[in-house]
Amino acid sequence: MDDYICLITVLLILIYLWLSWYRKPKNFPPGPRGLPILGIVPYLGKHPEKVLSKLADKYNPSVMSFRMGRMDWIILNDIEAINQALVKQGEDFSGRPKSPLFDMLTNGCGLVFVDGERWKEQRKFGIMALRSLGMGKRILDEIINKEFEVLANHFESSGSSIDAMTSLRKAVTNITCEVLMGKRFEYNDPVMEIITEHRFRENTKFLQSIALSLCHNLDKNIITLISLVSEVLLNTINSLAVIQEIIESHKRNFDQNNKKDFVDYFIDEMLYKEGNYFTDEQLCHYTRDLLVAGINTTTALGWGIVCLLLYRGHQTKIAKEIQQVIGKFNSNFISKITDRMPHLRSFIQEVHRCRSIATLNLPHRTTRDVRLNGYDIPKNTPVLTNIWRVHNDPRVWKDPHKFNPGRHLDSNGKFVHSAHIIPFACGYRRCLGERIARAEMFIFFAKIIGRFEL
Incomplete structure (x- = not known):
């Protein structure tokens, strides 16, 4: 009799746990629950953005939910839902998951x-500092052009076979370092190796993958995860030490009347603002965050070179356009004449569309109970944006999986900017260094295509 009662009790507990697993918040977006404890993690595979896109077709093409671990997540699948959440209701979706x-x-x-308040204060400061440094103006062109000449000389001295990605990564790193710390490094400098080390460069992508893909062979992935976490932690320590040393040098030579870079502006702010938001530790991590984001531009540049190699006709067409507009590169301020180079602009926009750097972007978190597209989403719900799906939406793009820069030109051959391409995200968490990245891509591609045949 006692065994019978125990069995009934266990069954009731299992039924309760099973029902609890499938229970959702009231009026929550539809979506899969997956397996108990794991949720849909085992099904995500190597391309979670594509798996989640297929699930969106089944459950809801705009706003969908899914269970991952013990948490309910939201994923925004089209540009309308993303704009509504991140732009129109931006503050409600501006948090980060803990x-x-x-x-x-x-x-x-x-x-x-x-x-929270730290993020608001620091973002406001970052926008002010970069604007004061002349981002988007002539000074940025000068920094990029100067570094390109070093890169071009490096290419020319390397012979016909070049490790383009490594060299591009170092050039982009130097541009970012010039803006942030007023300093560039020789390509063979050991400090450059620390800053551009693989896991440091891929840090944001790595952290995103941790959140999404402990999948398939769980034992193997846990071992790999522990190894990667250890590697990232070690690299974090090394890179922060480099940055701290540069900051200390800035503090010793600080001239309030001659602020030259981001670090100088932050030090100036430290002199007048009290509290936890303007400290040495905050400056170290802030600078590192911006460095990682800046170095990630290399990924888009690399994919652009791949596309130039695969689709030689576009390389020829852009080279002809460059020759007609700026001749033999007497102009060092190419970004000022972008309107006269529609083929190059359409090529870059198609690279952003076809090869999204952050396919799912970093997760957001709701900061209060919100309503979106008729659904109720509780406070502290993690939210993803499927940028890959937006860039491959067949309702917007004909043959979305084909590389076709011509889709961004009108009938008169003029470039058409698309609001459906968001490589730098949008809303409150939009990339702070977007202007720098866009200028880098345009000038680098214009000069590489105009000067070299790939």
């Missing part, structure tokens, strides 16, 4: 993984 790993890496500092 994570012990993120806290361990940043100690609650920086910009990318913080939220």
Whole structure:
């Protein structure tokens, strides 16, 4: 009799747990629950953005939910839902999910993984500082052109076979370092190796993958995950040490009447603002966040070179356009004449569309109970944006999986900017260095195509 009662009790508990697993918040977006404890993690595979896109077709093409671990997540699948959430209701979706790993890496500092008042204050400062430094103006062109000449000389001295990605990564790193710290490094400098080390460069992508893909062979992935976390932590320590040394040098030579870079502006702010938002530790992590974001531009540049190699006709067409517009590169301010080079602009926009750098972007978090597209989403719900799906939406793009820059030209051959391409995200968390990245891509491609045949 006692065994019978125990069996009934266990069954009731299992039924309760099973029903609890499938229970959702009231009026929550539809979506799959997956397996108990794991949710849909085992099904995500190597391309979670594509798996989630297929699930969206089944459950809801705009706003869908899914269970991952013990948490309910939201994913926004089209540009309308993304704009509604991140732009029109931007403050409600501006948080970041809490994570012990993120806290361990940043100690609650920086910009990318913080939220609340610290994030608001630091983002406001970052916009002000970069604007004061002349981002988007002539000075940025000068920095990029100067570094390109070093890169071009490096290419020419390397012979016909070039490790383009490594060289591009170092050039982009130097541009970012010039803006942030007023300093560039020789390509063979050991400090350059620390800054551009693989896991440092891929840090945001790595952290996103942790959140989404402990999938398939769980034992193997846990071992790999532990190894990667250790590697990232070690590299974080090394890179922060480099940045701290540069900051100390800035503090020793600080001239309030001659602020030359981001670090100088931050030090100036430290002199007048009290509290936890303007400290040495915050400056270290903030600078590192911006460095990682800046170096990630290399990925788009690399994919652009791949596309030039695969589709030689576009390389020829752009080279002819460049020759007609700026001749033999007597002009060092190419970004000022972008309107006269529609083929190059359409090529770059198609690279952004076809080869999204952040397919799912970093997750957001709702900061209060919100309503979106008729659904109720509780406070502290993690939210993803499927940028890959937006860039491959067949309702917007004919043959979305084909590389076709011509889709961004009108009947008169003029470039057409698309609001459906968001490589730098949108809304409150939009990439702070977008202007720098766009200028880098345009000038680098214009000069590479005009000067070399790939």
